[in-house]
Amino acid sequence: MDYKALAERLLPGEFPALSHFEEIYPPRALPEGAEVTRLAPSPTGFIHLGNLFAAIANERIAHRSGGILYLRIEDTDLKRKVDGAVEAVKNALRYFDIKFDEGAEIGGDNTYGPWYQRQRAEIYRAFVKHLIEEGRAYPCFCTEEELSALREEQTKNKQITGYYGKYAKCRNLSEEEIYRNLDAGKPFVIRLKSMGNPENKIRFHDEIKGDITVTENDQDVVILKSDGIPTYHFAHAIDDHFMRTTLVIRGEEWLASLPIHIELFDALGFQRPRYGHNCSLMKQDGDTRRKLSKRKDPELSLEFYRKEGYFARAVKIYMLTLLNSNFEEWYLKNPDAPLEEFKFTAAKMSKSGTLFDLDKLNDISKNELSKLSEEEMFAFLRGWAEEYGTPAQKNYFSDREKTLKVLSLCMGVGGKKRRKDFTTASQAMKFISIFFERTPREDEYRVGGETKRAILNGFLERYDPADDMQVWFSKVKEVAAENGFAAETKDYKANPENYKGSVADVAEVLRIATTGRANTPDLWTIQQILGGEETRARVQAALTAD
RNA sequence: GGCCUUGUGGUCAAGCGGUUAAGACGGCGCCCUCUCACGGCGCAAUCCCGGGUUCGAUUCCCGGCAAGGUCACCA
Numbered sequence: 186m187d188y189k190a191l192a193e194r195l196l197p198g199e200f201p202a203l204s205h206f207e208e209i210y211p212p213r214a215l216p217e218g219a220e221v222t223r224l225a226p227s228p229t230g231f232i233h234l235g236n237l238f239a240a241i242a243n244e245r246i247a248h249r250s251g252g253i254l255y256l257r258i259e260d261t262d263l264k265r266k267v268d269g270a271v272e273a274v275k276n277a278l279r280y281f282d283i284k285f286d287e288g289a290e291i292g293g294d295n296t297y298g299p300w301y302q303r304q305r306a307e308i309y310r311a312f313v314k315h316l317i318e319e320g321r322a323y324p325c326f327c328t329e330e331e332l333s334a335l336r337e338e339q340t341k342n343k344q345i346t347g348y349y350g351k352y353a354k355c356r357n358l359s360e361e362e363i364y365r366n367l368d369a370g371k372p373f374v375i376r377l378k379s380m381g382n383p384e385n386k387i388r389f390h391d392e393i394k395g396d397i398t399v400t401e402n403d404q405d406v407v408i409l410k411s412d413g414i415p416t417y418h419f420a421h422a423i424d425d426h427f428m429r430t431t432l433v434i435r436g437e438e439w440l441a442s443l444p445i446h447i448e449l450f451d452a453l454g455f456q457r458p459r460y461g462h463n464c465s466l467m468k469q470d471g472d473t474r475r476k477l478s479k480r481k482d483p484e485l486s487l488e489f490y491r492k493e494g495y496f497a498r499a500v501k502i503y504m505l506t507l508l509n510s511n512f513e514e515w516y517l518k519n520p521d522a523p524l525e526e527f528k529f530t531a532a533k534m535s536k537s538g539t540l541f542d543l544d545k546l547n548d549i550s551k552n553e554l555s556k557l558s559e560e561e562m563f564a565f566l567r568g569w570a571e572e573y574g575t576p577a578q579k580n581y582f583s584d585r586e587k588t589l590k591v592l593s594l595c596m597g598v599g600g601k602k603r604r605k606d607f608t609t610a611s612q613a614m615k616f617i618s619i620f621f622e623r624t625p626r627e628d629e630y631r632v633g634g635e636t637k638r639a640i641l642n643g644f645l646e647r648y649d650p651a652d653d654m655q656v657w658f659s660k661v662k663e664v665a666a667e668n669g670f671a672a673e674t675k676d677y678k679a680n681p682e683n684y685k686g687s688v689a690d691v692a693e694v695l696r697i698a699t700t701g702r703a704n705t706p707d708l709w710t711i712q713q714i715l716g717g718e719e720t721r722a723r724v725q726a727a728l729t730a731d
Numbered sequence: 732g733g734c735c736u737u738g739u740g741g742u743c744a745a746g747c748g749g750u751u752a753a754g755a756c757g758g759c760g761c762c763c764u765c766u767c768a769c770g771g772c773g774c775a776a777u778c779c780c781g782g783g784u785u786c787g788a789u790u791c792c793c794g795g796c797a798a799g800g801u802c803a804c805c806a
């Protein structure tokens with residue numbers, strides 16, 4: 186068979202010599218050990234936790250080693266394309282502090298572009314043509330119907346499904362048949378003529394999983410689709426070769442197609458990059474666990490974390506603790522060191538699927554938020570409120586001084602006794618709402634009726650906003666004693682039968698009256714911030730309410 | 732079903748021939764305390780199963796089992 190003529194018929198026209206591409210995409214001049222990694226999303230615009238997970242790993246490895254992280258857009262499938270997707274991806278990743286050095290819409294060095302695969306058609310086609318000339322690729326005229334019929338038959342006969350060996354019927358088409366099909370205008374794809382044998386096992390070193398066994402590929406996979414665009418597999422081989430990727434960190438769902446990629450790199454005469462296949466994030470679903478799915482799990486969407494007001498750094502730290510098993514210990518020992526100093530390695534990445542644990546994330550969030558200064562917390566909360574808050578919440582930030590006071594005195598921000606009971610901006614906003622709005626009462630009075638009124642009245646009679654905490658509290662104790670409550674908790678504990686309750690119960694009445702909640706920070710401080718007038722008004726309102 | 736990967740407390744996990752089998756989250760209890768929170772102390776809970784190898788296996792080998800992934804002109 187005249188492969189040269191066939192190649193010309195299939196992909197007519199002049200293509201640059203293959204060496205041309207080697208020249209325009211030369212090996213990168215990087216120091217020894219520098220890794221070139223990439224993120225290669227398809228432009229669906231939906232970037233999720235799994236993407237972030239891989240993104241952080243790729244970013245850390247590249248930048249730890251003094252290498253390059255670039256962004257490539259895998260837009261070979263038109264059906265997946267969504268407008269504005271690249272912007273969305275970049276924004277989401279910027280929020281988590283992932284910085285690219287090169288790539289689509291990045292504006293760095295453009296030597297290795299273009300970064301959209303659709304714009305690289307010429308390169309792919311040149312190599313496909315070359316493969317055909319060498320007899321390593323051939324046209325296939327099978328229709329989708331034929332292919333699915335084949336699959337059905339194989340399944341029925343318990344054969345391995347796919348286009349291989351004796352089932353690869355277009356592989357053995359005569360020259361005459363090929364040209365007849367072509368003349369008839371039949372659409373075709375180009376398939377790789379596989380030389381592999383699945384009986385052969387290859388030892389392969391995966392940077393994450395260690396030494397693994399790979400079965401040789403024998404599938405005649407499609408490399409060029411009927412629209413003239415390559416499949417992922419082929420584009421991967423070409424792009425990662427010419428973009429000079431050294432290390433491919435990708436999800437373990439790709440492990441199964443590794444044999445294809447190995448054969449493709451060999452057929453093309455390219456040196457392969459190293460690979461690391463990372464585990465996926467799982468979720469407990471009933472009594473089984475499964476991959477996080479974007480349809481069922483809102484927490485997979487990065488947007489979820491922004492809406493809830495998670496602190497970006499906390500999410501990143503959680504990802505890091507899952508990603509590198511020794512990160513958590515390091516962070517415990519170096520709480521103030523920049524995250525960049527952690528020695529991130531592919532070898533320390535987890536081999537097995539990890540269950541996404543919201544409790545753990547929440548714990549990290551509390552700790553991270555508790556490290557912020559008043560100014561930082563102010564900026565963080567205001568930023569969230571501006572984007573997601575109610576009009577009333579946006580207004581919490583109009584009196585800067587008051588808000589700062591609330592943050593430092595009642596949330597302990599910037600001080601030693603910090604509260605750690607809110608994990609997100611939205612929770613923190615709810616927490617401080619009592620200072621800015623008369624929120625509906627959330628907790629019921631446990632002491633009611635006459636006693637409650639007597640307590641409230643007793644308090645009002647004595648209340649003086651100028652009192653310091655000691656004086657204020659001794660007055661509360663007086664109110665307690667006057668109404669049959671123990672002024673000292675110890676007395677109550679010793680002889681509970683002598684009292685209606687303790688000063689704690691009295692304080693609770695006052696607390697609910699002023700804030701609507703049974704659990705709050707120190708009441709005296711709250712009343713100080715609210716001011717005498719507002720405090721009186723609220724207690725008065727509670728007196729007449731019910 | 733074939734192929735590949737993975738199996739240490741509920742979760743994330745360290746350990747990789749001899750350990751009282753770290754640590755963190757969560758749970759429970761106690762202390763502190765005007766409530767909550769913070770903080771402190773403590774408790775319960777783990778080596779998938781069966782065979783080997785070995786004086787000795789969580790660690791090594793074999794065989795099961797279970798879970799996950801994948802078998803497209805999607806990536």
